[in-house]
Amino acid sequence: MSPSTTRHLLMAMTPERALDVCHPATRARLEDEFATTWASSGLDEDELRDLLPGQDIVVTSWGTPRLPADLLGTDRGGPGIVAHAAGTIKNLVPPESLEDVTVFSAAPRIATSVGEYCLSAVLTLTRHLVESHADVVQGRWKSDRPSGGELTGRRIGIVGASSTAREFIRLLAPFRTEITVHDPFLSPARAEQLGVRRASLEEVMDNEIVSVHVPATPATEGMLTAELIAAIPDGAIVLNSSRGAAVDTAALLEAAVSGRLRVGLDVYDVEPPQLAESLAQVPGLLLTPHIAGDTSDGHRALTGYVLEDVTDHLARGHRGPSWVDPAALSILA
Secondary structure, eight states: OOGGGOEEEEEOSOHHHHHHHOOHHHHHHHHHHEEEEEOOTTOOHHHHHHHSTTOSEEEEOTTOOOOOGGGOSGGGTSOSEEEESSSOOTTTSOGGGTTTOEEEESHHHHHHHHHHHHHHHHHHHHTTHHHHHHHHHTTOSSOSSOOOOOOTTOEEEEEOOOHHHHHHHHHHGGGTOEEEEEOTTOOHHHHHHHTOEEOOHHHHHSSSEEEEOOOSSTTTTTOBOHHHHHHSOTTOEEEEOSOGGGBOHHHHHHHHHTTSSEEEESOOSSSSOOOOGGGGGOTTEEEOSSOTTOOHHHHHTHHHHHHHHHHHHHHHOOOOTTBOOGGGGGGOO
16 A cells, blocks of 8 residues: 555554454554554543544544544544444444444444353353352252253244344354344344244243343333233243343342242443342352453454454445444444
């Protein structure tokens, strides 16, 4: 690439974050193909404002300050492309700037990690692995606990046909499950393509496994009420890896403590949550600290993931899977 066509790219994240989300091979590519500027460890709003002018592309991630609207877009002398090496862009790009910049997000790549988490959590709860681990550690060999079951052939209900749900559905294919999905934005054609059946929220509750995959919006807050949770069949597995506010977590934990439901939670109303220590002794309860999308492999791939779509967009005008449709932003995570 000649100097006259070299594009200027700002890595608007701390060096520590860059080590987390930028594979060494991607770093080498950034240095080779772009005039790349790297932010400092003390990146703040003032430094960001100093660095943005004259850039063609800004790559952001967790910890990047909110981008200033007056410096976004080529007409304002700032970047025309925002490439977010993380998930949601709702608190990063001002809504009034969405007409001035093309935005890419690595959320679909994070969905791969979340899908694997959901599969592993469901298998763990289905096979009673948490209880089996405790038995062995405490000197109990093949205790009289009920044996775990199998995932194959189960009826699964999915709340929200988001990118994480679609990845989970893809990973479930070998298990020959019967999947129903509730999502008002899921078209019949898309449901057929995914191999699922559209259903009401009440129908989705009537399954052996229920997994929640909704974004944080006013419409999803408190979506799974105590009444809906009470309607889930006894012995079912309920998994929430999306947003804590979407579920009546207290009601779900009560069902787990009583032994009526087996529950996996990765998200909470308040994080970190203040939970009773006694929950550690509850069989059939799997609690994790918002790590569903957090893997070392997945994180290192994030910058490269959005960079592929950015370069393809610049070369051919294509909109790859990481492109963020401004019209759909209100229903995205």
